[in-house]
Amino acid sequence: MDSLNSLIDGFGTALTPMNLLWAAVGVLLGTAIGVLPGIGPAMAVALLLPVTYGLEPTGAFIMFAGIYYGAMFGGSTTSILLNTPGESAAVVAAIEGNPMAKTGRGAQALAAAAVGHFAGGMIGTILLVVLAPTVAALAVDIGAPDYLALMVLAFIAVTSVLGSSRIRGLASLLVGLTIGLVGLDQMTGQQRLTFGSLQLADGVDVVIVAVGLFAIGEALWVAAHLRRTAGEAIPVGRPWLGGEDVKRTWKSWLRGPLIGFPFGAIPAGGAEIPTFLSYVTEKRLSKHKEQFGKGAIEGVAGPESAASASAAGTLVSMLTLGLPTTAVAAVMLAAFQQYGIQPGPLLFEREPDLVWGLIASLFVGMVLLLALNLPLAPVWAKLLRIPRPYLYAGILFFAAVGAYAVGGEALDLVILLVIGLIGLGMRRYGLPVLPAVIGVILGPAAEQQLRRALQISDGSVTGLVNTPFSITVYAVVVLLLTWPLLRKVVVRRRNVSA
Template sequence: MDILQNLGLGFETAFTPINLLFAFIGVALGTAVGVLPGIGPTATIAMLLPITFGFEPVTSLIMLAGIYYGAQYGGSTTAILINLPGESSAAVTALDGHQMAKQGRAGPALATAALGSFFAGTVGTLALALFAVPISQAALLFGAPEYFSLVVLGLIASIALASGSVLKALAMIVLGLLLGTVGQDTFSGTPRFTFGLRELYGGLDFVALAVGLFGVAEILRNLEGDITRSVMVQKVKNLWLTKDDFRRIRGPVLRGTGLGTVLGVLPGAGHVLASFVSYSVEKRVSKRPQEFGKGAIEGVAGPESANNAAAQTQFVPLLTLGLPVSPIMALLLGAFIIQGIVPGPNVINEEPALVWGLIASMWIGNLFLVLLNLPLIGLWVKMLTIPYRFLFPAIIAFASIGTFSINRNPFDVYAIAFFGILGYVLIKLGCEPAPLLLGFVLGPLLETYLRRSLIISDGDPTVFVTRPISLVLLLLALGAFVIAVLPTVRKKRDVVFEEED
């Protein structure tokens, strides 16, 4: 009965006119940035963080969450119609989705993506609702040593599950940890790494860092390519699925939903990993594997279900443990902190309307997405004709003004420029900025829990291995690191993140 009462409170909160409006705005923006290649939900959420400071906490989080899972829908639209994935998790959808479009079956491909996404999003949100309270109650047993070990596990697992070089991912984590130490020492108040600048006494501004690394840097990277685009899309004639289509997608949708629900809680790009793993599974279990890559409807149903289920369950560690498992969750953690709320096991009891309102809004948002995506396909694709020379300057100006408005400090605008250039340089060097953001967000937590643990134990470092839960978490972290550096595992991991021909 408790969960029904909690969901009742959640829907009561989510159904207020202002929250319904911002849920709609969030999923509409998410669809738009999912359609537009080169922007993406991470950059969009980073850019919008400044303006959310003036909203009610639940309203701002409903909108930001809607942008994230809405982008999963939008990314599939252009992947299917013009073979241009707007979101990284939609790359695998393009393999068969675009082939279906070329065969005159764009409508069934889009309908499959929408229906699979809706079902998976609904189930993923249900899993979030069911597991939020039990995990939060279990987390109340954690002390400082357990939380330290949990953060270590999160950081190591994000390295193990990242694509590309393990060494570069580790370097980005370390750089993020170092940037997180800038400012006054939380225990003694002594300034660290401030270089005499008063503006750094409070630490590096999270919003400025996020906007620079993920907004400005991404725009600079996109300016290298062809900034003129011509879009040729055939008219979508029929969105109805045949009985044979329904029969063929039933299994992939169920399997993809299950995979995404589980993989979404893993640190790293869980929704991207889920879509690629789902595609591999469907190809292996199919009676017609030769059709994959040539227009197999299962190749659309499975991955789209997987990435949307994962997008919902990524909220489980954030809301219950205060642990972000992806860059977007780190940005949402920042949104909580901006509002003066610390996610973790106590937030469900202290802010029940916020947590359950957010969960309920995901069901509403998924319904909005079905209504938005299928009837308005033409509108979303026409957005691709907006010239980047108008779009990019407007985005940068909007983000800079919003960041400045939070603290009224010109230094924050300089910080955006600095981190934008840094992010661009890192991209050119083949280093993804995402682990850096996780290190920056989790670094202060890591330091705080480490020092609290040593104070509690009178400086005895064995406290981390003499407490059973802490020891298990550290062993899991060690296992993840060993697995990550094994050559055979590294090779298989890289293959998962590569698009199949």
């Protein structure tokens, strides 16, 4: 009941004209940037960070939430009409959506995807409302050793669950931790890795690292391998669904979130696994198995619904535990830190207006997105024809704006370029980018909690594992370290059915 009251208060915050405006701007920008080929949700959120610098936190995060969900809505348009998914979560949408578009059913594919996102987002956000306060209440007493355990969990999760090579994931994490070390030591004020530079003494701003790795690194990598003949987008009319289509898809829309939400909340790589599992489930349950691979509408509806629900699940662990499980959550965590707000169990107590306003605006954003996407899909689809030189020049341009806006320093632009070149190298040699970003964001905090915990226990290592919570989390860490064996089973199954 308590959370229902808080949610109603949240709607009071979200429905003020200014916040409604920020939500609308957020979903518009998010959809537009999500539709643009080559830009996934993480880069969209990183590029749009500077837009929020002038806003107060509540408005900024309401806009952010709109960008996040909008980018997911827009991303499926790209997969269906271009058949070139930019991110792993959109791969499944292309498998069935693109054949549908090719056989003249693009409008139905877009509608099934849009309603799927809406249903998944709605159900996922309702689960967020129900679960998040409970999780936060359970975790509210946690101390330094518990926080450290959570961060270790995040480190291990991003390095060993994501990507194909653990060594490369670990290398990426260590590079991130190193960048996080630059600057004054928080406890003694000693300069570390600053090489006497005054500007480096402030440390490297997290936003610059995120924009450098996600935006500059990606733009330079694409520039090195630019496809000279861009894929042709399939023209499409206004999305609509016939009665027969709705009869086939409504169960898929409802099943998707059941798979997507739990996978979003745990550090298992975001939407990639749940969209795939949802696809397999729909294929198994469908009465039209022969259509799969040639444009089965259930294969669009279920996975898209699962993807949106997993985004809501991501927010549960991000808001209540401060644990980012996806790249977008990592960038949002960085944004919270910009405002001096630390997501975690205390967030719901300390910033109820912000949190509940944010959650309420997710519902508002979802309605706005459905209203925007169904009638305007043909307009959004026009964005697919943007000339690639303009697209990537624009990414560099806005990345530069963002990095400069952080502190008004030209040196930040040079650091941004250097980090972008690191990002380019990482893409060339298959080092995943996410562990580095998580390392920069959580590294300094983890060090502080480690030193605090050991100060309390007077240097005894047992001080790190003296609570049930931390022991539980370390048990999960051990489980994750044995995950490759389990993963092999999943991958084998995936290869059989794909």
